[in-house]
Amino acid sequence: MVFKLYYWDGIPGRGEFVRLALEEAGADYVDVARQPGGTDAMLKLMKDGGGATSPFAPPFLIDGELIVSHVANILFYLGPRLGLAPEEEGLRHVANGLQLTITDCVAEVHDTHHPIGVSLYYEEQKSEASKRAANFLTERLPKYLGYYEGVLTRNPTGQAHSVGGQLSYVDLSLFQLIEGLRYAFPKAMGANEEHVPALIALHDAVAARPRILSYLASDRRLPFNESCVFRHYPELDRQF
Amino acid sequence: MVFKLYYWDGIPGRGEFVRLALEEAGADYVDVARQPGGTDAMLKLMKDGGGATSPFAPPFLIDGELIVSHVANILFYLGPRLGLAPEEEGLRHVANGLQLTITDCVAEVHDTHHPIGVSLYYEEQKSEASKRAANFLTERLPKYLGYYEGVLTRNPTGQAHSVGGQLSYVDLSLFQLIEGLRYAFPKAMGANEEHVPALIALHDAVAARPRILSYLASDRRLPFNESCVFRHYPELDRQF
Incomplete structure (x- = not known):
């Protein structure tokens, strides 16, 4: 069975968390919106569900x-279909809880450049974005990073993985979260990374996995850009 | 086995979506933070996970x-433990997807009064809140309500339920979403409800269920207030 992934073409965005799992597993999948006519097919499904x-x-x-x-x-x-989830049902819910906190962090990153509304351009909400980004970088970013550092260092099966003793989709998503945060806020991340060594070690271990290495070098991996959830606006990064 | 629910005392908030499922099922549970010493126990678990x-x-x-x-x-x-989830695994993921869209809507409701930062008071971000709330009520609220109306009216097993042919936790959460939105934005909801009759009918059917009726009349049901996710600030509601 071929999995069909639907996500906006041209950005890594939220779709990238799914792509990384499919790529690590060597799964057979189609990135539908990147095929001819794919975006129209996606919009149609969103309208009527087929x-x-x-x-x-x-x-x-x-x-x-x-x-x-x-x-x-x-x-x-x-997760279970790709061999990227814990075996035990309880731990699968632990993994899901960790993933949902990543979801929340990504939504907050999105709102650093869109604090007033997704229907408006960034340029229409720059002053509010500046305030929200400053609050995010001061209060929230260290909290999220510190939380995952604690999850890793307190994992009873060792700090190489976020849940259980094996690679899971949560580890892959944490890699992508770090990648996105480094792109969006290089100065802030520069100041934070030394405090979360286990999280950075996990990022580096994921980046070195053969299938991930190969994927990152392929044209299936889209570069970050300013239409994505993770955007680099230097004025929103830490200013010192 | 007694389920232990941990949530901030004094507000319905996000915990209420869980309470409604436990109450509808007549489950044996303890609302820990509402017991003596419960909030301290909750904060300790958040710190070290025990x-x-x-x-x-x-x-x-x-x-x-x-x-x-x-x-x-x-x-x-x-869901499966309380008899409030579909039997089929695929439909359970459909239910989870519907629930996660409720999560997103609730997060957007939260940000109507806290668009800049959760660490700041509403009074410190009132002008930004006014802009965000106007955008939410104009662009997002009709989109979310219309989405669930479509989910109900296109449900192949009938529009009495959001997924499958029986009551699920998603139906209970949609009831609570409508309750919260009515509290926070009575004028905006007044203008929107006539366009989503199936959703309002579902709300009313949930409210009339015997265990829910009894729960809503009990002191276990906390009233909405301005420490909750759903807050009534008249200046943020529709102004005409």
Whole structure:
């Protein structure tokens, strides 16, 4: 069975958390919106669901007749199928909880450049963005990074992984979170990384995995840009 | 086994989505932070996890040794145990996707009064809140309500339920979402409800269920207030 991933073309965005799991597993998948006519097909499914429950927003995954929406939900579904989730049911919910905190962090990153509304341009909300970004970098970023550092260092099976003793989709997502944060806020991350060595070691270990290395060098990996969730606006980064 | 629910005392907030499922099922549970010393116990668990993976924020649920965090994750876990989830695995992921869109909507409601930072008072971000709330009420609220109206009216098993042909935790959460939105934005909801009759009918059907009726009349049901996610600030509601 070929998995069909639907996400906006041209940005890594939220879809990238799913792509990394599919790539690490060597899964057979199609990135639909990057194929000819794919974006139209995606918009049509969002409108009518094609007989199934329509998703509110991309990304979503189609497996046979089933449409699964939201990053954490897609990964919860794919995890066991790709060998990237813990065996035990309880730990799968622990993994899902960790993933949902990543979701929240990503939403807050989005709101650093869109604090007033997604329907407005960044340029229409720059002064509010400046305030929200400063609050995020001062209060929230260290809290999120410190939280995951604690999750790793207190993992009873060792600090190489966030849940259980093996690689999971949560580890891959933490790699991507660090990548995105480094792109968006290089100065702030420069000041924070020394405080979260286990998290950075996990990032580096993921980056060195053969399939991830190969994926990152391929044209399937889209570069970050200013249409993405993670945007680099120097005026929003730490200023010292 | 007694479920232990941990959530801030004094507000319905995000914990209420979990409470409604526990109440509808007649489950044996303790609302820990509302017991003497409960808030301290909750804060301690958030700090060190008590040997398990610590949650980033309330609500979380403890079942035996397991800590499950995030509303949607708790409900995904509880759903089958309480008879409030579809039988089929695929539909469980559909339910989870619908629940996660509720999560996103609730987060946007929160940000109407806190667009700049959770560490600041509403009074410190009133002008930005006014802009964000106007954008939410104009662009986002009709989109979310219309989305769920479509989910109900296109449900192949009938529009009485959001997923499958039986009551699920998603239906209970949609009831609570409508309750919260009516409290926060009575004028805006007044103008929107006529366009989503199936959603309002679902709300009314949930409110009339015997266990929910009894729960709503009890002192276990906390009233909305201005420390909650759903806050009524008349200046943020629709002005005409």
